[in-house]
Amino acid sequence: MLENEAGALSRVSGLFSARGFNIESLTVATTNDKTLSRMTIVSVGDDGVIEQIVKQLDKLIDVVKVTDLTATEHVERELLLVKIDVNPNTQANIDRKIDQFSGKIINVSEDTYLVEIAGQSKKINDFLDSLDASKILEVSRTGVTGVCQRREG
Amino acid sequence: MKLNGAQILVQSLKNEGVDYIFGYPGGAVLHIYDALDAQDDIKHILVRHEQGATHAADGYARTSGKTGVVLVTSGPGITNAVTGIATAHMDSIPMVVISGQVPSALIGNDAFQEVDAVGITRSCVKHNFLIKDINQISSTIKKAFHIASTGRPGPVLIDIPKDITIAQIDEPAYADVTDMRSYQPVVDAEPEQITKAAELILSAKQPIIYAGGGCVIGNADQELREFTRELNFPITQTLMGLGAYPAKDELFLGMLGMHGTYEANMSMHDSDCVIAVGARFDDRITANISKFCPTAKIIHIDIDPSSIGKNVAADVPLVGEVKSVLKDLIQALKGKKTADISAWWLQINEWRSVDSLAYQTKEGVIKPQTVIETLYEVTKGEAIVTSDVGQHQMWAAQYYHFNKPRRWINSGGLGTMGFGLPAAMGAKLADPGRDVACVTGEGSIQMMLQELSTMLQYNTPVKIINLNNGYLGMVRQWQEFFYEKRYAMSYMDALPDFVKLAESYGHIGIKVEKEEDLKPALIEAFKQKDRTVFLDIMTDPSENVFPMIPAGAGHNEMLLAGRDEMASTNDEGLNLV
Numbered sequence: 001m002l003e004n005e006a007g008a009l010s011r012v013s014g015l016f017s018a019r020g021f022n023i024e025s026l027t028v029a030t031t032n033d034k035t036l037s038r039m040t041i042v043s044v045g046d047d048g049v050i051e052q053i054v055k056q057l058d059k060l061i062d063v064v065k066v067t068d069l070t071a072t073e074h075v076e077r078e079l080l081l082v083k084i085d086v087n088p089n090t091q092a093n094i095d096r097k098i099d100q101f102s103g104k105i106i107n108v109s110e111d112t113y114l115v116e117i118a119g120q121s122k123k124i125n126d127f128l129d130s131l132d133a134s135k136i137l138e139v140s141r142t143g144v145t146g147v148c149q150r151r152e153g
Numbered sequence: 154m155k156l157n158g159a160q161i162l163v164q165s166l167k168n169e170g171v172d173y174i175f176g177y178p179g180g181a182v183l184h185i186y187d188a189l190d191a192q193d194d195i196k197h198i199l200v201r202h203e204q205g206a207t208h209a210a211d212g213y214a215r216t217s218g219k220t221g222v223v224l225v226t227s228g229p230g231i232t233n234a235v236t237g238i239a240t241a242h243m244d245s246i247p248m249v250v251i252s253g254q255v256p257s258a259l260i261g262n263d264a265f266q267e268v269d270a271v272g273i274t275r276s277c278v279k280h281n282f283l284i285k286d287i288n289q290i291s292s293t294i295k296k297a298f299h300i301a302s303t304g305r306p307g308p309v310l311i312d313i314p315k316d317i318t319i320a321q322i323d324e325p326a327y328a329d330v331t332d333m334r335s336y337q338p339v340v341d342a343e344p345e346q347i348t349k350a351a352e353l354i355l356s357a358k359q360p361i362i363y364a365g366g367g368c369v370i371g372n373a374d375q376e377l378r379e380f381t382r383e384l385n386f387p388i389t390q391t392l393m394g395l396g397a398y399p400a401k402d403e404l405f406l407g408m409l410g411m412h413g414t415y416e417a418n419m420s421m422h423d424s425d426c427v428i429a430v431g432a433r434f435d436d437r438i439t440a441n442i443s444k445f446c447p448t449a450k451i452i453h454i455d456i457d458p459s460s461i462g463k464n465v466a467a468d469v470p471l472v473g474e475v476k477s478v479l480k481d482l483i484q485a486l487k488g489k490k491t492a493d494i495s496a497w498w499l500q501i502n503e504w505r506s507v508d509s510l511a512y513q514t515k516e517g518v519i520k521p522q523t524v525i526e527t528l529y530e531v532t533k534g535e536a537i538v539t540s541d542v543g544q545h546q547m548w549a550a551q552y553y554h555f556n557k558p559r560r561w562i563n564s565g566g567l568g569t570m571g572f573g574l575p576a577a578m579g580a581k582l583a584d585p586g587r588d589v590a591c592v593t594g595e596g597s598i599q600m601m602l603q604e605l606s607t608m609l610q611y612n613t614p615v616k617i618i619n620l621n622n623g624y625l626g627m628v629r630q631w632q633e634f635f636y637e638k639r640y641a642m643s644y645m646d647a648l649p650d651f652v653k654l655a656e657s658y659g660h661i662g663i664k665v666e667k668e669e670d671l672k673p674a675l676i677e678a679f680k681q682k683d684r685t686v687f688l689d690i691m692t693d694p695s696e697n698v699f700p701m702i703p704a705g706a707g708h709n710e711m712l713l714a715g716r717d718e719m720a721s722t723n724d725e726g727l728n729l730v
């Protein structure tokens with residue numbers, strides 16, 4: 001959680017590049033409290049690296065609270081928008097897959113589908129892997145957002 | 154009463170008790186300068202280069218313990234200041250830098266003298282602000298001083314567009330306190346951690362206290378003395394910590410690290426319990442981290458949680474203000490008996506007898522070490538000594554025995570050449586009654602020479618001790634050891650006549666070429682209470698800084714003067730700085 005102020009995002013992203021930490025994904029938006037933003041960052045590292053990331057983030061003046069979600073019972077979700085090439089030969093197969101993955105077709109054109117799928121990153125990866133790569137026209141993923149399950153996050 | 158933004162800014166600075174601003178005017182800050190000119194409480198020191206302003210404010214802050222204040226214009230004004238801001242950041246020095254910005258409407262338009270000051274400084278400040286509304290001025294100043302001076306201190310930048318300094322509002326009330334939900338520095342360590350640390354301390358058979366700059370910045374010298382003497386433990390200090398514990402005390406083993414003493418480094422290596430007090434285990438201290446303190450349990454006291462576990466894992470972390478944590482530890486240890494460490498002291502005294510700071514004198518040559526020893530003698534160890542960066546810095550640290558905190562002012566973290574002279578000016582303003590010496594070299598001094606002019610204008614008499622060996626000495630030393638004596642670009646030809654140079658700036662210049670002239674020249678220089686004196690001292694160009702832990706080696710693999718004149722390293726070491 002961080003102060004919803006101009007520059008807060010670049011402080012966080014700048015910290016990651018300056019200290020050589022990597023960012024797999026980063027999502028940010030305001031919360032029910034308009035003065036606060038919630039940022040969910042996915043990064044990879046051993047315990048020491050993650051500990052440093054948490055401490056360095058906590059040190060930023062704009063940061064109100066840092067939680068290592070993976071150390072708690074938590075839920076994480078990601079949203080995928082994917083544009084797929086569709087023709088009469090492939091349509092049935094693609095329809096079935098969208099159904100299997102609880103996806104939603106949100107736009108249909110003459111030869112494309114725009115599909116929305118929400119879920120854990122693994123589910124999105126699996127869905128994309130199940131498609132013929134040459135038929136995937138465009139992929140837009142939000143990156144992971146998450147919350148801790150207990151009352152006090 | 155209506156005030157404009159500039160007047161509110163100046164009034165806010167007064168409310169913070171600011172007495173000096175180090176600065177340089179320019180287009181974007183003209184309204185602020187106009188407001189400064191209309192008052193007498195805050196004195197403005199007009200430097201000759203914005204980097205000089207930041208170093209002077211830094212020297213002022215390190216000497217006084219107060220927050221140093223800098224005022225610069227937009228564009229090149231703030232970019233010139235960046236080196237000094239980064240210097241203060243690395244050494245955790247409280248500083249507030251106010252930079253003018255182009256008018257709000259022009260931001261982002263590549264306007265004349267526009268840079269993204271907040272963006273450029275982001276990674277070298279504790280925090281920064283861009284003021285977007287005149288109503289934010291006084292609260293931002295309040296926050297900036299609060300952030301700069303509390304917790305682990307550091308520089309804070311406030312960027313203020315020109316239009317905001319001329320807009321008008323009713324004079325705002327100045328807040329008494331600052332409460333920020335996102336910034337709550339810890340003061341006291343957790344009691345159970347204090348208990349754990351105390352148990353470890355009591356059972357230690359080969360303990361050592363390793364004290365850093367946090368003891369100086371955190372004003373914990375008294376507690377450090379009490380803690381150390383109560384335990385009768387050996388103590389070593391980092392370059393930044395010197396003075397927090399008296400150098401002349403028998404428990405003091407000297408500085409540790411790359412150019413630390415034999416006894417300090419050997420004690421670290423063999424210790425079973427290292428008590429790190431306001432120190433951050435940086436690479437100049439640990440040397441090869443895989444060989445660092447192989448048998449020690451580590452107690453780490455630091456105000457900054459991110460310092461703990463960053464380089465070296467701590468067995469007992471104690472997050473809190475050094476002063477408060479030491480007090481709690483003293484209390485917890487009161488009346489308890491430590492393990493018998495007499496055998497440890499015997500071992501340490503054996504290492505001491507190696508006398509690792511001994512050096513060979515040579516007929517007809519002035520040894521740089523002798524200069525520092527004579528400086529100590531002439532000033533009776535009571536001067537404030539600032540330094541630049543290089544060999545002279547190490548010799549000053551090794552041979553000027555700092556017995557009190559805030560007397561040793563140097564750029565330890567960033568290693569900024571050019572720091573010493575403006576820092577000396579700031580130190581003199583902070584403590585006008587005390588002698589100030591700037592120990593420098595002919596390389597470093599030329600990076601900030603222009604401040605000699607400022608020093609005349611504001612009458613800040615300091616003694617410049619220029620150890621002139623014609624070489625960028627530390628570079629030359631590494632080239633001698635690790636590059637088969639290929640002295641690539643480390644010899645500086647065509648040096649100015651420093652005596653004439655000092656005189657042209659209105660100061661006194663004295664050249665010293667013979668050892669017998671050294672002491673009389675130093676005595677004469679310090680007699681000139683109201684004048685800046687530039688002592689250009691010709692020192693041995695071939696002298697090296699010893700002892701030395703070569704890059705990649707461990708604390709027990711030191712090179713000693715007269716025994717290991719030739720150092721070497723391996724490929725891994727060559728990649729280290």
